Amino acid sequence: MPTWQLRLLRGRPGSSPRLETYRVELPAEAYLIDAVEKIWAEQDRSLLFRHACHHASCGACGVRVNGRERLMCITPLREFSPDGVIQVEPLRHFPWLGDLLVDVSPMMRRMAEVGFAIIRRDELTADRPLPEGIEQITRFEDCIECGLCLSACPVMAADEAYLGPATLAAIERMLAEPRGGDTARLLTLADDPHGAWRCHSAMECTAVCPSNVDPASAIGRLRRRLIVEKLRRWIGGGR
Amino acid sequence: MREVPRWKRASGWIDLRGRREGGLAFLLMRLTGIGLVIYLFLHLYVLRLLAQGPEAWDAFIAMAKSPLFLALDGLLILGILYHALNGVRVTLLGLGIGVPHQARLFWGVMALTLLMTAIAAYAIFTIAG
């Protein structure tokens, strides 16, 4: 069985973080989350990290692997060489709680402010007849609120008040299918210097998103909608 | 909770670790944009020589024909071309147009920038040099 070398960022707020190397034996079929859990179970019980589902659904296990944002549970060890080092660090642009753990509440609060409804009408079966007794087929929204896009976004680095890719994509989804949401309020929320207009099209959100949300395109659609609304108001003699 | 110092957070956009084409394009856009603003002031500063009569201006022009100066002109053209061409790319992407092709568009911008800079450099050194 191959031995993998992991370099984990360790430390607690108030002290400077350091990188520590660990060795774990695991088959090549294992995933990064298995390696981190094994380090926690066998070498250091004080290691802080988050996970729940182990299958890219809960969005809890986001970290930076060799600098790039990934979900640990779908990052296969076979991507790396046992001779090399896998460096694991916490996500950027969130308050750091220690080791690989960050506080995702700033993002969660914004999603709550949007009123992001995670159950959507299923568009894949929309034109098929419904089975008897079924009123509507629903599914979950794509976004698993993992925060990888916020960590990858260079604008998020410079502007703490920026709503961020996940939240803007959520607003765009709520506008497309309001489900009782207040669309006028959502448009006002997005039409802000720290909203849809703050994006600089670095495209890193879409590049790292593990769930095909494509926030960059969503922000583009949101801007087009805001422009149309503004034109309509001007032409219509409104504000 | 550890507070990230303001200066450190504000300079986070420079950190390219883990980034791909889009992040690189953004960084270069910002650096060329800042470079162009600095150049604009330099340019206005030099233009003030015009008010000091023909001698002052001719002396400057003589210096501007030195190979070092011509090379700097090439660098300026490189920056302008990248900024302008990527500006078109960013305008489209910002409206959600062409997002799936953004990386290819970036390499296209790079190729066009280098090609047009090479042509311009050739022209500069054959005509002015």
Ligand code: HEM
């Ligand atoms: C054909 C000419 C030009 C085009 C098409 C263009 C296009 C653009 C675009 C689209 C942006 C926004 C980039 C983003 O959202 O990150 C931008 C930013 C900028 N441009 Fe230009 N630009 C041009 C010329 C200039 C010139 C002549 C200057 C300086 C005198 C300049 C200075 C800047 C600066 C400082 C930024 C801000 C960069 C940032 O915040 O990241 N640009 N330009």
Ligand code: SF4
């Ligand atoms: S948009 Fe994608 S990367 Fe961002 S939080 Fe949602 S699932 Fe994660």
Ligand code: FES
């Ligand atoms: S553990 Fe749930 S997404 Fe990775």
